[in-house]
Amino acid sequence: MIETATHIEFIIGTEKRLTDIISRAEIEPLLRSLIKAGPLSASVLDEAEQPLCRQGQDAPVPPSDEIRHNLLVEGEPKGALLITFAPDQVSAPEALALLTRDALQLIINNNLKRMLTTEVHTSVVQESYDQLVATNKQLMESEKKYRQLALSLEQQVAERTAELQKAYSRMLQQEKLAAVGGLAAGMAHEINNPNGFVRSNLVTCNRYFQKVHEMVNYYQLQIANNTPLMQLQQESDKKRRELKLDFVFADAPDLLAQSIAGSDRIARIVADLKSFSHVDESGAADADLNEELKRTLAVLAPQIPADAQIIQNLQPLPTFDCNPGLLSQSFFNVLQNALQSRSAGLVVTVASRSDDGGIKITISDNGCGIARENLPRLFEPFYTSKEVGSGTGMGLTIARDIITGAGGTLEITSTEHSGTTATILLPHGAGKR
Amino acid sequence: MIEFDEQQKRMVLKLVYYGPAMSGKTTNLLTLHDQLSLQGRGELMLLDTTEDRTIYFDLLPFFYVAPSGMKIKLKVYTVPGQVRHDATRKAVLQRADGVVFVADSQTAGMSINFESFDNLEKNLSMVGLSIEHIPLVIQFNKRDLTDIVAEEQIRSAWGPTGLPVLMASALKGWGVLETFKEVLGRTFDAVNARHALTSRFGVDKEDFLTTILTVADDV
Numbered sequence: 001m002i003e004t005a006t007h008i009e010f011i012i013g014t015e016k017r018l019t020d021i022i023s024r025a026e027i028e029p030l031l032r033s034l035i036k037a038g039p040l041s042a043s044v045l046d047e048a049e050q051p052l053c054r055q056g057q058d059a060p061v062p063p064s065d066e067i068r069h070n071l072l073v074e075g076e077p078k079g080a081l082l083i084t085f086a087p088d089q090v091s092a093p094e095a096l097a098l099l100t101r102d103a104l105q106l107i108i109n110n111n112l113k114r115m116l117t118t119e120v121h122t123s124v125v126q127e128s129y130d131q132l133v134a135t136n137k138q139l140m141e142s143e144k145k146y147r148q149l150a151l152s153l154e155q156q157v158a159e160r161t162a163e164l165q166k167a168y169s170r171m172l173q174q175e176k177l178a179a180v181g182g183l184a185a186g187m188a189h190e191i192n193n194p195n196g197f198v199r200s201n202l203v204t205c206n207r208y209f210q211k212v213h214e215m216v217n218y219y220q221l222q223i224a225n226n227t228p229l230m231q232l233q234q235e236s237d238k239k240r241r242e243l244k245l246d247f248v249f250a251d252a253p254d255l256l257a258q259s260i261a262g263s264d265r266i267a268r269i270v271a272d273l274k275s276f277s278h279v280d281e282s283g284a285a286d287a288d289l290n291e292e293l294k295r296t297l298a299v300l301a302p303q304i305p306a307d308a309q310i311i312q313n314l315q316p317l318p319t320f321d322c323n324p325g326l327l328s329q330s331f332f333n334v335l336q337n338a339l340q341s342r343s344a345g346l347v348v349t350v351a352s353r354s355d356d357g358g359i360k361i362t363i364s365d366n367g368c369g370i371a372r373e374n375l376p377r378l379f380e381p382f383y384t385s386k387e388v389g390s391g392t393g394m395g396l397t398i399a400r401d402i403i404t405g406a407g408g409t410l411e412i413t414s415t416e417h418s419g420t421t422a423t424i425l426l427p428h429g430a431g432k433r
Numbered sequence: 434m435i436e437f438d439e440q441q442k443r444m445v446l447k448l449v450y451y452g453p454a455m456s457g458k459t460t461n462l463l464t465l466h467d468q469l470s471l472q473g474r475g476e477l478m479l480l481d482t483t484e485d486r487t488i489y490f491d492l493l494p495f496f497y498v499a500p501s502g503m504k505i506k507l508k509v510y511t512v513p514g515q516v517r518h519d520a521t522r523k524a525v526l527q528r529a530d531g532v533v534f535v536a537d538s539q540t541a542g543m544s545i546n547f548e549s550f551d552n553l554e555k556n557l558s559m560v561g562l563s564i565e566h567i568p569l570v571i572q573f574n575k576r577d578l579t580d581i582v583a584e585e586q587i588r589s590a591w592g593p594t595g596l597p598v599l600m601a602s603a604l605k606g607w608g609v610l611e612t613f614k615e616v617l618g619r620t621f622d623a624v625n626a627r628h629a630l631t632s633r634f635g636v637d638k639e640d641f642l643t644t645i646l647t648v649a650d651d652v
Contacts, residue, residue: 013435013447013508013528074494075475076506109478117480120489124520 018046018071018079021111024053027104031055034083034100038090040064043082044071044104052079067093069101071108172401175394183273183299190269190302194262201255201262208248215243272298276328286319289359289426290352292328296335297350303339308346315353320426322406330399330410334363334422337395341367341420358408358427365421370414378412434624435508435528442634445506446624447528448616452535453542453549454486454514457574460603461535462493462511465613468606470647473497487513490525495645501635507617507645514549519556526553527560531568531620533612538573538581538600568619570597572612577602614646 022044031042032055041056066084070077081101085093218239222232240246276295297310304310320327338348342365352361370378370385377383379400384393400410408426435445450458459479466477473495480489495507510529512522526532534553536546554564573587584600591598597615601608621630621638630636 013445013510015436015445015506072475074478074492074508076494076496109476113478113480116478116492117489120480120521120524123524124518127520 016073016078016112018044018073018108019052021073021108021115022052022104026107026111027053028055030100030103030107034096037096039083039085039093039096040089041082041084042100045080045082047078049080056084065093067097069097071101071104073108073112171394172398175398185302187269187273187299187302191266194265198259198262201259205252205255208252211243211245211248215239215245276332284321284323286321287324287327289317289320289327289361290314292324293331293350293352293361296328296331300332300335300339303336305339305343305346307344308339308348311347311349313349313351315351317352317354317359318428320359322426326402327406330402330424331361331363333395333399334410334424338363338365338367338420338422341365341369358425361424361426363422363424364419366419369416369418369420370412371416375412375414434530437628442501442503443506444504444624444628444630445508446530446620448507448509448531448533448620449526449529450509450511450533450535451522451526451549451553452514452533453537453545454516456514456535456537456542456546456549457603458511458514458535459487459491461533461572461574461601461609461612462491462509464603464606464609465509466493468610468648469645470649473645473647486515487511488515488518489513489521497641497644499634499636499640503630503634503636505636505641516552519552522552523556523559526556526562529560529562529567530624531616532557532570533616534569534571535603536571536573538575538587539578540580540582543582566623568616568623570599570612570616570619572599572601572608574601574603574608576600576608577605610646610648614642617642617645 027044031044031053034042035056039056041054041058043051043054046052064084064086066082068083069081071079071081073079081097081104083093083097083100090096215236218236222236227235272295276299293314294312297312335348335350339346345366347366349362349364351364352359354360374385378396380393380397396410396412403410403424403426406426408424411423411425412420413423414420435447437444450461452458462477466474475494475496478492480487480491490513491511493509495509497505497507499505510525512518512525532553534550536542536549557564557567571591573582573584575581588598597619599608599612599615601612603609618638621641625631625636625638628634631638
């Protein structure tokens with residue numbers, strides 16, 4: 001603690017001299033009154049016997065008597081009261097002296113008390129003030145610290161948000177790739193089929209062409225040899241039968257027509273994929289959502305079970321300003337779920353209509369449905385009821401994010417073992433982003 | 434120590450009565466004032482109070498002059514016990530040579546006693562003194578009341594500290610002188626060990642104690 005501060009020396013107990021406690025001005029009136037009662041002189045002396053205050057005649061004329069009383073500070077003599085008077089001039093001088101001493105002692109004691117009280121009070125106030133100042137300083141410092149913290153917090157939040165956004169778009173990309181991967185497997189099969197018979201037809205046609213070539217060579221050779229016409233006729237008929245040219249001429253046009261149709265099929269599949277993925281487009285465009293639905297169904301065709309029934313109830317829709325590639329991705333995710341909901345006897349209904357509220361698209365199935373306890377978790381990222389490795393758990397999450405991003409809503413209602421309906425609502429004038 | 438002037442052969446010592454509010458510190462001083470002879474002491478100075486609670490401190494001075502001429506003045510202080518007066522308590526505790534801790538014997542007062550004792554330890558260290566080394570006496574006051582903690586219980590709780598524990602009723606006037614004598618003796622020993630009062634200044638412990646503890650004739 002601060003012991004050096006001079007203002008607390010009284011409390012510590014430092015000894016005080018009489019002159020520290022009373023002043024000349026305080027005792028002078030008392031001594032003056034005393035002189036009026038008869039004494040020749042009255043003095044208050046300090047420890048060193050030096051007069052602190054003196055009243056009456058400067059040099060008392062002898063013969064004179066004197067009375068002396070000690071003045072106490074904390075019970076210890078620290079000065080004296082000295083009274084001189086001419087013999088028999090004052091009645092009851094001793095009583096007068098005692099009275100004056102008691103009055104002086106009272107002043108001394110009270111002054112001492114007041115000084116001590118004032119000093120304690122001052123020191124306590126000072127200490128409290130110092131504490132307040134210190135507390136204030138601490139508060140200011142911590143406020144400053146928190147301000148800086150708040151500032152850097154904002155920055156940190158911005159940084160983390162940017163990171164999250166990056167991670168999210170990376171994830172979106174991966175989900176797209178996964179969907180494309182799934183598609184590719186189906187597409188490969190779809191493309192391989194026509195490609196297979198086109199190739200087989202071409203191989204056959206190649207063989208047919210060689211036979212025709214051989215026949216033409218035969219004719220040229222016989223003509224060069226000047227073979228008689230009758231003989232040529234007989235032998236060429238035989239040759240023709242050997243080469244089964246009648247069959248070749250009948251079969252080749254069929255094979256070629258079949259191949260052209262196969263090639264057309266491949267071209268259509270590629271066109272569907274291209275239009276579904278919107279690889280040639282970028283950003284917003286006026287889209288016919290019915291077309292998007294149809295294309296999505298087309299690319300999903302390989303995944304549709306053989307006996308499944310797809311009912312399309314598509315009413316004319318106004319164009320919707322959106323990113324068609326993104327929106328068809330969300331249709332794809334929802335439709336794929338519907339197609340996987342049941343293996344035999346599947347019925348999927350895709351319906352669309354437009355009214356004052358906006359465009360409404362529903363995709364319903366008669367599949368396995370969703371257990372009640374799983375419903376709240378449908379849109380939760382990485383939540384999946386599919387077997388490990390067969391679903392990312394991001395399908396519906398991304399579908400909803402895309403639709404919400406276009407200003408719409410995606411809701412799913414389901415009854416376990418009887419089917420699921422996904423409802424997509426896109427208000428007019430929404431989208432455009 | 435307040436003051437020590439070897440040339441003037443003068444020493445001023447300080448004792449402090451510490452403890453929780455209403456434990457009877459001022460009553461201890463009043464009893465000392467009443468029981469001890471005016472010969473060896475000054476008047477008791479009670480600073481202003483509110484509703485009989487000490488808000489500043491009380492002061493009772495004692496004097497002793499050894500045959501060798503060595504003068505020893507002893508100032509005995511009380512501190513305000515109320516928690517809010519901590520700054521005053523700390524100020525009064527400065528340069529203390531000995532401490533009496535006045536505890537309240539009542540059952541309800543036990544936790545407050547410990548709090549106050551913690552406060553004493555903290556404030557001593559804040560004014561540069563150590564509770565380990567300063568002469569310290571514990572007084573359990575108010576033994577005249579009925580709902581109080583048994584003496585054996587107190588002794589078993591405080592025994593391990595090695596501190597002297599005395600029972601008292603300051604209001605009834607007993608145990609007060611004994612407490613004062615205990616702390617005075619221990620304080621003398623501590624000062625003597627540091628400043629060689631007996632060997633260098635011819636101050637006899639017995640004479641010092643007897644003179645200060647002279648009981649007034651009219652009690």
